[in-house]
Amino acid sequence: MLNMKKIVLSLILVLATGISMAQSQFVATLVHNGEVSTYYGFNAFVDAYTAADNGDIITLSSGTFRSTKISKGLTVRGAGFVDDSESQTNSTVVTGNFSINLADSLRLSFEGILFNDVVSLTNLSNSQFLKCYFNYLSNVSSSKAINNTFYHCYIKDPDLFGENSFISCVVRFRNSSQSCSYTFDNCILLAGSSGSPVYYSTCRNCIFIQRSGYYFNSSSLSPSSGGLAFNCISNYISGYSYIFSAQTNNTNQMVSVPISSIFKTYDGEGMPLEERFELTDSAAAVFLGSDGTQVGIYGGPFPFSPTPSYPRITKFEVSNKTDSEGKLRMKLEVKSGN
DSSP states (O other), X not given: OOOHHHHHHHHHHHHHTTOOGGGTOOEEEEEETTEXXXXXXXXXXXXXXXXXXXXXXXXXXXXXXEOOOBOSOOEEEOSOSSOBTTTTBOOEEEESOEEEEOOTTOOOEEESOEEEEEEEEEEEESOEEESOEEEEEEOOTTOEEESOEEESOEEESEEOSSOEEEESOEEEOOOTTOOOOEEEESOEEEOOSEEEOOTTOEEESOEEEOXXXXXXXXXXXXXXXXXXXXXXEEEOOTTSOOTTTTOSSSOOEEEOSOGGGTBSSOOSSSXXXXXXXXXXXXXXXXXXXXXXXXXXXTSSSSOOOXXXXXXXXXXXXXXXXXOTTSOOOEEEEEEOOO
């Protein structure tokens, strides 16, 4: 990981080209052996990737970029998957079907990117995705995606064949094909179909959300099916099975209050990109996980935030003329991540 000085230097070099982030220009920078290259336009990510080697860092500005197939071990950073009015930073979007196929020895890291089409994992292990949005996450037949970790992500329809971990994520399930060895810690799990499954998965300090026609398959969340739950809660729906009925521990609970009493703004409908799934003050004080913090994405050791963890330029001014020494003065404001 680059230190703060190198990150800021890379961003300054981007600005020195006269390209303004605030003007929504599409910019990608590539850092290779301390050298910084800059690419522009809709194909900037593709161009930067083509020039990159294993271990390089690509940084994408706000804007929409064409996707590319990934077979190199890289770090790719965006401006975030949501628009941030406070810092006046828009999201980074990668559009088009996106596939990843890495040799077992390579690692990949993505942060702060919204993927608005299918992301397919053919071969990927021991890699991480931070603060990303996935419209559909899957892997192709006979593929291998194991030991990958997802932090602070919004994920629709994960369909991975392997052991993967999800920490402080919002996840919507699709159908019965999702029967993998997942681990969920401090996540919000949304039923996306009738009988959404959680086979072979371990859920800790999570919130299950169900509604009429969209509920979890209670038989999949049982020790006989490899499904375990600890310190989790779920809203109760009349006429549907008690999803924790097969669990042998007594740490889980069903609650009969409406969803609007659990969350400040979420009403149980869908998975809105702008929704932050914050608990009401009363719910946060009552529904506690094994560590004494609230269940869901704001509890545990890694409370959720959509803001990327690295510094981002939020304001800059460049003089329109040089000074007496022939230098161009620049005023730069950098906001550190969380």
